[in-house]
Amino acid sequence: MSDATPSHDLSVERLCRRLGAIPGVFLEATEPGQAPLATHAILYDLVLVQSGEPASEELVSAFTATSAAVESSPKGKKRSASKKSAGAAVAPTQRAFLARLLAWLLMDDAFRGTGRDALEVALEAPMSVLECVAARQFVEDSDRREELVRLTLRNLGLAPADERREDAEDRLSALDSVRRVRLLQEARAAEDARRQRERELAAELARKQAEEQAARYDREY
Amino acid sequence: MSIPEEWRARSPRMSEVGYRGLRALLQHVDAPRWNHTIGDRVGDAEAAALQTFREACVGSPLESGTRPSDALLARVLEQTRSTFDLARRWPEGLDPRRDWDAVPTCSREDLASRLVDFVPHEAPLADAVLYTTSGTTGHALNVLHHPGAVAKNHAFGERALAEHGLRLDFEPGRPGAVNLCAQRETFVFATCFTVWNQSGFAKLNLPDHAWAGGAASRERFLREFAPQLVTADPLTLAAMSELDVPVRPKAIFSSALMLDPAHAAASAEHFGCPVIDFYGATEIGPIAAKLPGAPGHVVLLPDLYVEALGEDGLPVPDGEVGELTFTGGRNPYLPLVRYRSSDRGALGTCKLADGREARVILHLQGREAVRFRARDGSLVNSVDVGRALRDVGPFVQHEVHQHSDHSVDVRLRPSPSLPVSATDMRRAMERLFGPGVEVRVEIVQTFAHEGKPRSFVSELS
Numbered sequence: 001m002s003d004a005t006p007s008h009d010l011s012v013e014r015l016c017r018r019l020g021a022i023p024g025v026f027l028e029a030t031e032p033g034q035a036p037l038a039t040h041a042i043l044y045d046l047v048l049v050q051s052g053e054p055a056s057e058e059l060v061s062a063f064t065a066t067s068a069a070v071e072s073s074p075k076g077k078k079r080s081a082s083k084k085s086a087g088a089a090v091a092p093t094q095r096a097f098l099a100r101l102l103a104w105l106l107m108d109d110a111f112r113g114t115g116r117d118a119l120e121v122a123l124e125a126p127m128s129v130l131e132c133v134a135a136r137q138f139v140e141d142s143d144r145r146e147e148l149v150r151l152t153l154r155n156l157g158l159a160p161a162d163e164r165r166e167d168a169e170d171r172l173s174a175l176d177s178v179r180r181v182r183l184l185q186e187a188r189a190a191e192d193a194r195r196q197r198e199r200e201l202a203a204e205l206a207r208k209q210a211e212e213q214a215a216r217y218d219r220e221y
Numbered sequence: 222m223s224i225p226e227e228w229r230a231r232s233p234r235m236s237e238v239g240y241r242g243l244r245a246l247l248q249h250v251d252a253p254r255w256n257h258t259i260g261d262r263v264g265d266a267e268a269a270a271l272q273t274f275r276e277a278c279v280g281s282p283l284e285s286g287t288r289p290s291d292a293l294l295a296r297v298l299e300q301t302r303s304t305f306d307l308a309r310r311w312p313e314g315l316d317p318r319r320d321w322d323a324v325p326t327c328s329r330e331d332l333a334s335r336l337v338d339f340v341p342h343e344a345p346l347a348d349a350v351l352y353t354t355s356g357t358t359g360h361a362l363n364v365l366h367h368p369g370a371v372a373k374n375h376a377f378g379e380r381a382l383a384e385h386g387l388r389l390d391f392e393p394g395r396p397g398a399v400n401l402c403a404q405r406e407t408f409v410f411a412t413c414f415t416v417w418n419q420s421g422f423a424k425l426n427l428p429d430h431a432w433a434g435g436a437a438s439r440e441r442f443l444r445e446f447a448p449q450l451v452t453a454d455p456l457t458l459a460a461m462s463e464l465d466v467p468v469r470p471k472a473i474f475s476s477a478l479m480l481d482p483a484h485a486a487a488s489a490e491h492f493g494c495p496v497i498d499f500y501g502a503t504e505i506g507p508i509a510a511k512l513p514g515a516p517g518h519v520v521l522l523p524d525l526y527v528e529a530l531g532e533d534g535l536p537v538p539d540g541e542v543g544e545l546t547f548t549g550g551r552n553p554y555l556p557l558v559r560y561r562s563s564d565r566g567a568l569g570t571c572k573l574a575d576g577r578e579a580r581v582i583l584h585l586q587g588r589e590a591v592r593f594r595a596r597d598g599s600l601v602n603s604v605d606v607g608r609a610l611r612d613v614g615p616f617v618q619h620e621v622h623q624h625s626d627h628s629v630d631v632r633l634r635p636s637p638s639l640p641v642s643a644t645d646m647r648r649a650m651e652r653l654f655g656p657g658v659e660v661r662v663e664i665v666q667t668f669a670h671e672g673k674p675r676s677f678v679s680e681l682s
Contacts, residue, residue, distance in 0.1 A: 198337040219476050220477065
């Protein structure tokens, strides 16, 4: 590569090292009594510093984690409704954790000048992976760190340094957590075994319906 | 006198004395119309497990921390292997010790529509007994239970009594506890509780028609039974006072429905003993009880972890109302992991008489008593309405609405691929409500309304 951008700037290895060296203050929940980790504020600062523009309200509200806010503000309601469609099962704390990892990664000098919208896509797009993988894995496991770095580069439309685009695609697809974990989960809960157990259970329930129970001393609930 | 074979199967540990006491109840000249036979199904293994649990209830720390105990966490991790649900939904690399908030939750709808995912796939089903429940949301749940786990509920009752400074002295072959109901129709039986020192137990229905000798027989039978413990629900408590039933037990337990504190106090005065309000659910087991000096329902068990979750799925701070969510319990066929019960309440911490810290559930909501009425004005308990429907056949969820003209609308969401007979459901409701009450049954795919379930609504409540 003989670009204007120095090639080491988008080196996957370097960015993985950066991710692995994230300061602990971004990771651990604060003790009761201390100011809580304000993920939305971290994201706001990231977008402002890197793009020169304030972050969108949607981004800020999507990472403002208080149940009170969800119940009281109409915006919050909209958020919880939209969240239901895109991975309702994911805990807000997991989203916030991954968002802080991404913020630390995207704060790298190599991403200075990236547009606001591109940054916000890079922050939101990886969230669905949390249905399969715990957020901490993206800092503690080297493959997951590499996956997050490569995914982020792709989401920003950037190619890793010193790699052909198709090689980068191949490597990312080899690391793809969603596909890999889904396969594992399906194997663990094999559909055939599940269907067989379902039949067994239905037959047993029908049989038990006619059987005596065990006496209880209190009123049924 | 030798114990008949069928009774040995029902109550394997019943002694000769216990059986003599049971026969005396069954053959009593003033006995009610017995219509059911049931034992405690407690064998040696179950009795030993109960003893261990009794000791744990007294000695072990209660689940009062901000995270589940290590023992519970180990059970949860085991379930990522043993249940289809967590095998499929457990995020890779999730450490519940560090990130409990990220452990997947499940709901009543999940249990009602895909039970197979929650029953450990290697648990042998032959020993199970079946209970059904409608709970707060009208979801018809089939709950497989183990007799040994059911027997452990006795330890919970004993623990609640001890916290009230009470102890029951059940005697072999003598009547001990009685469960009273006030319903048009219900199971009426006598049995022997081997775990309560071989004492006699009866489930009785108060209305005159449940007794061959009518009200006079009921009076004489109850007077002679002289129960040390009466268990009931709030609607039955009201009927007990109204009929002034001749019992003076050491304690009365009220469960199944919310008990208003003023009602509890009035009943306590009437019967001269504490009336203890219990909070429980068939799929969870007994959960908590009102104790003297405690501001709410106290969680007395060493193996049930309670959270209150907000709309966004995060635990709300102590004192704020959220959805009560349970992990643990002692049903081997339904080990719960973050089960969202649909009941609502706030959590706090209190100190028990023995100095241990316990969680207390404040402002408990859900399971409000709904009074349906037969044409003659007599009460029809919502618990029995749910039960009558479930006895007909499987469905996912119900809504039952009684209008001011006494007519009843039942709406049922069917189970996938299982037909529901609207005619049979209507007949069951007509039997329960009696003559002169028009019943309409509709099978619907959704209830098509937002917000709180309307499982039971009565304009005559």
